[in-house]
Amino acid sequence: MKNEDTLTTEVELQTRHIPSIGFLGVAVGCMAVSAILMISGRKTWANFIGQWAPSILIMGTYNKIAKTFSPPYSEQQRIQHGGHASMLKSQPGELGHQVAPHSVS
Numbered sequence: 727m728k729n730e731d732t733l734t735t736e737v738e739l740q741t742r743h744i745p746s747i748g749f750l751g752v753a754v755g756c757m758a759v760s761a762i763l764m765i766s767g768r769k770t771w772a773n774f775i776g777q778w779a780p781s782i783l784i785m786g787t788y789n790k791i792a793k794t795f796s797p798p799y800s801e802q803q804r805i806q807h808g809g810h811a812s813m814l815k816s817q818p819g820e821l822g823h824q825v826a827p828h829s830v831s
Contacts, residue, residue, distance in 0.1 A: 738792045741789050741792070742789075742792070742793055744789060746786055746789065746790050748786075749782055749783065749785060749786025749789065750783070750786060752782050753778075753779040753780075753782040753783050753786070754779075756775055756776065756778045756779045756782065757776060757779050759775050760772045760773075760775045760776030760779075763775060764776075
């Protein structure tokens with residue numbers, strides 16, 4: 727990752743392997759445990775556990791953003807995962823060139 731220190735880069739490389747549904751599952755699990763604790767009369771613990779869900783969902787959102795905007799390791803990986811070749815590696819005259827859509831008459 728560009729412009730990041732080594733610790734941040736290492737954490738993002740490791741958390742990249744966690745699927746997004748994992749964060750959602752843990753958050754829903756926290757809500758379920760919180761509901762069970764509330765029903766059983768342990769309101770303090772229910773509130774404590776219930777407050778974890780938003781934090782876990784925020785961590786999942788950050789993880790998703792980091793995965794989405796982190797560059798692939800190579801141009802071959804970028805193309806394999808549905809991206810286009812890098813604009814920086816295109817022909818000099820093609821940089822920033824876009825085709826305007828045609829109007830229908």
